[in-house]
Amino acid sequence: MTVTSEAGTVDTNMEITTGEKKSCWNCYKLFAIELAITSPDNKIFCSHYCASVHIDSISMKCPVCGNKFLKQDGIIHKAEYICSEACKQGEDPLRSPAPPVKSN
Ligand SMILES: [Zn+2]
Numbered sequence: 001m002t003v004t005s006e007a008g009t010v011d012t013n014m015e016i017t018t019g020e021k022k023s024c025w026n027c028y029k030l031f032a033i034e035l036a037i038t039s040p041d042n043k044i045f046c047s048h049y050c051a052s053v054h055i056d057s058i059s060m061k062c063p064v065c066g067n068k069f070l071k072q073d074g075i076i077h078k079a080e081y082i083c084s085e086a087c088k089q090g091e092d093p094l095r096s097p098a099p100p101v102k103s104n
């Protein structure tokens, strides 16, 4: 079976564009999409620098364990962002595994 397509007129005057251009989420510069750095929240950046600037701006330091985490992954506990449920528990370091039994 022969398919006759309209092909045959290949535009050789066109510049070789490898792909789409995208605007960096941090500096708004246009850059080739294949060079894009994607952040964990799916924004795209022209460079690792721009990505890290953004990641820094959406990251927080956990007041409990001191780890850095993405704000979107954190949970609000007592009006503060903490990194995980585990830190909600770990907030009280004196918390004993078994409550002492008081005899009266
Ligand atoms: Zn940039």
Ligand SMILES: [Zn+2]
Pocket: 062, 063, 064, 065, 066, 067, 082, 083, 084, 087
């Ligand atoms: Zn934490």
